[in-house]
Amino acid sequence: MLAASDPSGPRVGYVLKMYPRFSETFILTEILAMEALGADVEIFSLRTPVDGHFHEALAQVRAPVTYLQRQLKPTDLWDTLRLGDAQLPGSLESALPHLLAVDPEDAAQAVELASLVVAHGVDHLHAHFASVAATVARLAARMAGVTYSFTAHAKDVFHDEVNPAELGQKLADAAAAVTISDYNLAFLRSTYGARADRVVRIYNGLDLEALLPSAPLRRPPRVVGVGRLVEKKGFDRLLDALALMVRDGRTVRLDVVGAGPEEEALRARTAALGLTGVVTFHGPLPQGRTLALIKGAAALAAPCVVGADGNRDGLPTVVLEGLALGTPVVATPVTGIPEAVVDGRTGLLVPEGDVAALAAALGALINQPGLRCRLAEAGRRHVEANFDTRKNTALLWQLIREAARERRVVTV
Template structure:
């Protein structure tokens, strides 16, 4: 199969769930091209990016100047350069009678640039709901051909819907071919705003368990209990609450060590909180780490904490991959009743779940694990078994190929019933505002 992945940014060190699907499909003999709005950090990448030479398969939408004059001047240059390759498509991209402000703003002219000389695809897989809007726009302009599948992963079905309104995906639900959600929690969220329940399935984000060696957790000879959190330093990760919980626990367990791996806009506020609480010698912000460095940190740790919360803008998490990686390595976990996490962590079996933002409950469950190291082994083994059963990337990639094949078997006239060209409706103008400067992935 010829498969196009549409993403916001590539490569992204934290989005191993996208990378695992790409490499899995390539290993199975399929051709995968990647279309991204922006280029990510290419100096610190996952090893698979280089091993599979993925940057050679990646095509980027030219940067769209926010300044109207600059946008127009660059658009004229793109028009003349692109017209030589595919004049019919270039002219269609400027048809604002059909495509509304997507064309009038020149977004469509910029967006078709990487697709001017591409053959049709069997599958177009948009990795977030917002990418599905991009894929739909490009397909309706005739820039890309193929069955359109959209995955909902978190931000796109929580914050984005809250910002844009419940109708933001109305046209996508009508004209897209199939939909996936990375957990049942987000599948239900999509159904609630209009997705046909018969055309959306749960397809979890998998990990390669062979890369995460299971270890029976035991207290260290030096008496230090090492606790770790991994995640972007943003509100929905709830790291403020774990810092406060650990700071309180340090009063009775002074040998604790708490390492926080990740970076983000809350780094300075979190560091100030650590300094204010006077625990800078025991709680460390380690910044972003490579995959191998992260594995080494997890390997030295005893307890994993994921204190996720629903952000004020509505942003919520799915069963996050790094939590799966920690469980695969045998770490007992403490997390929250949040988003899709209860679908991953079995309360009392592989770890504990507490209410969001409940510092006391968080501290109580972490404290229990500190004082009962004999539970680490059974919880760690339960977590490893659950990950192997439900989130093995090889099994999930086999299922993904099967799903692609099933979507391809749907008669073309069925797709046509849902894909009649529409005029410029009020909802299309709403979509156009997100097309011009689509939001970044969560």
């Protein structure tokens, strides 16, 4: 049953770099949970989608989507500025120094978004990621006279390209800020001091009613790895670990779901290791098929690493999905992962980049049904207690309601 909108709550504009995005299921899950709570939501996307695949649940979202203009011609830019000047009396002139301090495209989108906020009666902006989406949301909120908040994840916090001064300003101006792990929270508070006082940790959540577990007592010797094929996922180490297992005479198969810039190199590595008949690269798959592969595997591998540029995973959704479905997870203690995969209790952790330890942990899960079942039971209890989207989105909704009510607006 669809929830009626909450007349006492603010109208919330979600500001996203790209919507929808195949790899960002956590945003889709959160928006659906927001709507189930009665939130009146509108989505503003800075980029048009480029993914060729979309999740089935996308059709359930009721929120309208507006795609902001990008790469404006001079005449279009002047039209945007004229509209902003008409709808934001006095704000555009006072905001000019702030607009000139950011990328011209971001500035133009901020003006357009501020005009839309006023025209559509939006009371609060919430951005996902502390990078470009938060940049545009911050400026638009200032010009439109509304509050804003954002959720910080990982790349937007730890990547070498993060500008600490800019992130500190966003934290200081935000009516509220969220991050997705205790690890992130500790980093932000130690790095940004009082500017991070309003940051709270709210875990990304799962729709647990759609993720029913099964006991992994009888599973074939299959391992599954899911994610973008990029350095931080550590799939090169996973292939090396699989080669060790095969060399030791173990029967094992690996399913890799996802696409990305490292695909060609990973396929070449598979061939060089003699694993062509052992590894299947599926490419991107619909969520239903991906979850079926996870649910049928003896183990889900998430051997994440910190990239050379500082990029890293925050707390991968697929790790939570594995725990929810009853598939034991082998992962590394990168950023917030140990908050979900508690070593020896809800899953197994191995040192980052330790191929031998990764092979041993995967082998243990393949060979020990009792261990699989024990970890699976505890893993499901852990996600029910900490990663239920209904509970966690309710916390976010309350935070946004309080932020909008306080109207902590920083004027330009």
